[in-house]
Amino acid sequence: MRLRYNYRLYPTPGQRAALARAFGCARVVFNDGLRTRQEAHEVGLSYITDAELSARLTASKATPERAWLADVSAVILQQSLADLNMAYRNFFASVTGRRQGPRVAAPRFRSRKDRRQAIRFTANARFAVTPAGKLRLPKVGDVPVRWSRRLP
Numbered sequence: 001m002r003l004r005y006n007y008r009l010y011p012t013p014g015q016r017a018a019l020a021r022a023f024g025c026a027r028v029v030f031n032d033g034l035r036t037r038q039e040a041h042e043v044g045l046s047y048i049t050d051a052e053l054s055a056r057l058t059a060s061k062a063t064p065e066r067a068w069l070a071d072v073s074a075v076i077l078q079q080s081l082a083d084l085n086m087a088y089r090n091f092f093a094s095v096t097g098r099r100q101g102p103r104v105a106a107p108r109f110r111s112r113k114d115r116r117q118a119i120r121f122t123a124n125a126r127f128a129v130t131p132a133g134k135l136r137l138p139k140v141g142d143v144p145v146r147w148s149r150r151l152p
Contacts, residue, residue, distance in 0.1 A: 008146040009135070018140045022072045023117040026080040027110045029057060029069070033084045034107055050085050057081065073138040075125035083120075 011019060033053045040048050057077060060066040069077065087107035093099035121127040127137050129151065134142040 005151075006148045010144040010146070011140075015140050015143055018072075019119075021068075022076050022119050022140070024112075025069055025072045026076050026119050027112065027117075029077045029080045030084050031109050032057075032060070033081055034109060037084075037088070050081060053081050053084075054078065071139070073121070073125055075122055075138070076119045079120040079122065 036053065036056065037048050040046070057069075061069045084107060090099060090104045091106050094104040121137065125138055127135065130136055130142055132142075133145065133147065135145045136142050
């Protein structure tokens with residue numbers, strides 16, 4: 001039984017830079033959201049909702065210091081906030097005993113030096129597989145892929 005798919009991407013140098021930018025922006029958004037929630041907890045404020053974090057992200061993209069966040073797909077940034085939300089849900093479910101298995105620690109900041117980098121595109125991001133077998137990613141382009149097997 002095959003349980004996973006392995007695909008190898010072969011991006012051009014320009015696409016590598018765009019992907020590196022996307023990885024970095026997703027990490028920054030995750031860390032900003034985590035820092036905001038931790039600071040609110042330390043001060044004694046209530047839990048900051050996902051909608052409020054999303055609104056803060058939109059507002060920060062309009063500032064000159066964070067204008068570079070608009071260079072990547074907005075779906076990547078929203079999925080980074082969704083990953084933070086899921087990390088908090090798993091943590092709170094683990095603390096209260098609603099989650100099976102070993103306890104889950106609180107979310108941690110993502111490091112620039114960690115080699116594990118990930119971004120997620122949803123169907124709304126309009127990623128597609130071209131007839132030529134390339135993967136079309138928004139704001140990255142058509143990336144050549146070596147397919148291990150057909151997509152379902």
